[in-house]
Amino acid sequence: MIGLVLAMVWARRGQAVTLALLTLFGVAAAVAAPAYLRAADRAVAAGEVGTADPASRSLTLNARQHDHREGRSRPDVLAADVDLGKTGSSLLDLPGFDYTYAGEYPTLGIEPSELIRTRLVYRQDACAHLTMAAGRCLIGESDLVIGVATAQRLHLAPGDEIHLRFAFWNSKLRIFVPDGAPKRFLVSGVYRPTDPGEPYWGSHNYFGGDTGGRPGEPAFVTNASINAMDHGPIALSVDGTASPGALAVDKLPAVRAGLATLQQRVAGLGAGIDLDTDLPGMLARIDAGRDAAHRIVPVLAVCLVLLACLTIYLAVGYGTEGRRPELAVVALRGARWGQRWWLATGENLVAILAGALLGCVAGQLLVDAFAAWRFPGVGADPGLEALRWAPAAAVAALVTALLAERRQLGRPVAELLRRVPPAPRAATAIAAEAVVVLLAAVAVAQLAITDGGLTGIGTFATGLVLVAAALVAARLLLPWATVFARRQLRDGRLGAALAAFQISRRPGGARLFALLTAAVSVIAYASSAVDVGDRGRAVQSGVGVGAARVVSVGPVSRQGLLAAVRAADPSGSYAMAAVRLPAEKGRPGVLAVDSARAAAVADWGGFDPSKVATALRPAAGSPASVRGARLSFDITAEKLVAGKSLLVSAVLSPSAGPADETAELGELAPGRHKYVADLPACAAGCDLKAVNLAGRQGASGVTGVVTLHAVGATAADPESPAGLAAGDLATAARWRISDGGTLSAGAGGLRMEVTAIDGDSGGVFVQPADVPTPLPVAVAGPVVSSNVAGLDGRALPVAEVLRLPAIPGVGSPAVLADLEYADRFATDAAPSADPQVWLSPRAPAGILERLRSAGLVVTRDTRAAQVRAGLDRQGPALALWFYALVAVLAAALAAGALVLAAGVDRSRRIEDLSALRAQGLPRVAVLRATLWTYPVLVGAAVVAGTAIALLGWRLTGWALPLAGLDPPAFPLPGLPRPLSLIGTALLTFVLLSGVAVLAGRRTLRGIR
Known part of the structure; x- marks a missing residue:
């Protein structure tokens, strides 16, 4: 019996190969989905690590040691005084991380102002990451290297001697105060950081904006220098930086465990040490990206498996339909029921089993090839886990094949011998389709109830909607082919009439149309997802960043x-x-x-x-402009409350920047006085932004009347410009005042009445009403x-x-x-x-x-192209590449179904059309009847399938997490572009019509 089945397979090897290929596509889809997810997991992790900033790929232990000089120790300041040089190595044991020890404190001695400190830094192996522009790097205890900009600004060069003293920031005086004996240093070299953004530098912002509006350029010294200098509290740190491969997806569990242990150890040491890292955030982004991919990929993977089952059902049904006389002969010869089943199903089962085995291999090989192209250097990570859906897909294919053969095996011999098979029972078919429609409605409802939860039956929502709508479309549209055929026959267009009758009267015509429509809808849905996702990432990287480049400055x-x-x-x-x-x-x-x-x-x-x-x-209006390095404010104060001081200050904006100036004029005295402020930045001109009248901290109920007569340069100023005279201040409409005061004007100037201010509120502000x-x-x-x-x-x-x-x-x-x-x-x-x-x-x-x-001072340069590249490497974008694979496989399934349908019908079509040709049917009519049948069917399926894809997208597409890991507050596109859908439809029509024409030409060659 087995030999007979194999002989049957060989005799109809074309059909067997086609069925095996269709099964291969279905099982390959079931294997490709988990295999692709394994590859995508690795790519997501690699993408997040590759685009993360140094703080996200590293961790820093910070500790501030007390001032250990005699008489200076303050053990009550911190609960612990941790020496990271001794304890850091016992804390940090994350696998695959490289560690760098550092220490620093502020110093004075080479900058011209006590507002600007020199950041004295020891960093382990710093010389390997610095490029010397002049001189050499550090060797001895007295060596020091400075940055290029610092050397140019302070006119220092290798060989110069400098003296530095430890300093601390005095918050009351708002200056750095020296507190230690000076130490002599020799400038041994002038450096440039080889790569300021490399992870080695950690998150210390050594080269960002610094005090005094200058670029950050620490003075690097040896560890011996740091310890030998007379210094107070010192900031110590140990930076751990992930080495290449340390954050690969298969190593993340160990990293998480090590990080949790480190956090527990640091918490146990108390307030003297803290852990600074964005590593948990990056791990969370990796998890979120993997979760998004695991939600997106199965949606169309399920669609493809359902489509493969529908294709197998059609293929087996078509094949069994063509073997009806053969099945009748087997029944007439008295074969037992089991033998009839084996002879009827064995041929298809052999093809399906062969296709399933090949599909397991083909799915993994397809993902391997795709991963090598799209994820170079990452790898697909093949494994047996990728086969977990393969048995289910193979069983689904076998069950589908048995269901497709069940009808013919149960028919009487008389019906099997008839040339024209009996029409299927419409009630049964409609009931089956109604069940699919009901399941689709339930899946969509669950999707809405769970707010887009792509779990459980929600995963099947898209596939059920597309298949159900395709079945309904076939039920509603295919009867019109008969109407069209009759009209064409009545008008004498024999070729078109025969083509339409072929579509409408063949028992498998409705199933073929439903299959083609479902395949087109899957392709169009995949195209919609790719288009919407791509445009969403374009919005996030374009409008989201704001411009092609956004440069942050100091x-x-x-x-x-x-x-x-x-x-x-x-x-x-x-x-x-x-x-x-x-x-x-x-x-x-x-x-x-x-x-x-x-x-x-x-x-x-x-x-x-x-x-x-x-x-x-x-x-x-024009701003209120003044000019002079020494400005005088002519003010009269009246009705002041005894014991409640009224303070006055002015905010001025130099025309050339870089910083606004505050002129603290002090406490107002009763009567008319001139209050003078030294403002060198206003020598080239300043705009008066605001005059502030305020009480002292904690005071309340402060009132008074203040008249501003003039603002201008003092007589000692050689420029002596006019500034703001009484005439400029005499119009109250040119000024505005905040709550707590009123304005009026007269010949003497601008009169400001303070009705009630609170010392904690910031006071009353008077500003030019120039905007x-x-x-x-x-x-x-x-x-x-x-x-x-x-x-x-x-x-x-x-x-x-x-x-x-x-x-x-x-x-x-x-x-x-x-x-x-x-x-x-x-x-x-x-x-x-x-x-x-x-x-x-x-x-x-x-x-x-x-x-x-x-x-x-440039501190960061963000490019929209870099942001887009990062988005393209996140889970949602990587998952959408699988949709491209699904579209290709769906097109292959549809093409295979067309080839199979044409092959099964070929002998019958050749016989029928040859007979009509002998009776005088014109050659042109035969040509049209042969070549137009399936292209017309494809055209109708493309139109219906595209419309169904839009319907499916409106019902389920919103649930796909295409917006990335942190959806931005931007109006992202929700529907695909019409041109994208039209282009996809045209490409699908050209491909499938080409297959249909080639199959028709082979039939045409057999007609005599």
């Missing part, structure tokens, strides 16, 4: 930032100053930019920004408040003048304002919280040098 005033950027880019075509304030609870984020440049520099995500500048920067009030802003999202947090932290009144879908770099809800106007509202002299320079793709290669030449 502390600088807002006006200084504007002046520096305008000097670096006089044309205003590629650089823009920006200050970004983070969103607070209950308040939107605020972005202030040089709005005249916003349209040319920022990434607006397709929105037309041409109205931004005119909306945010309407006409405004519109409230400030015009552009708004994105639900911003309902009439004020937002200003650049100085105080409430800023705003008025919406423009509505945007999202604010670049901030998202939604958010507010966009003009930086210069917003700064004129600010009452502080503090530097910007987060000063940035946004650059467009047109920025020249040397733009960073231009910014440095303009006085800015």
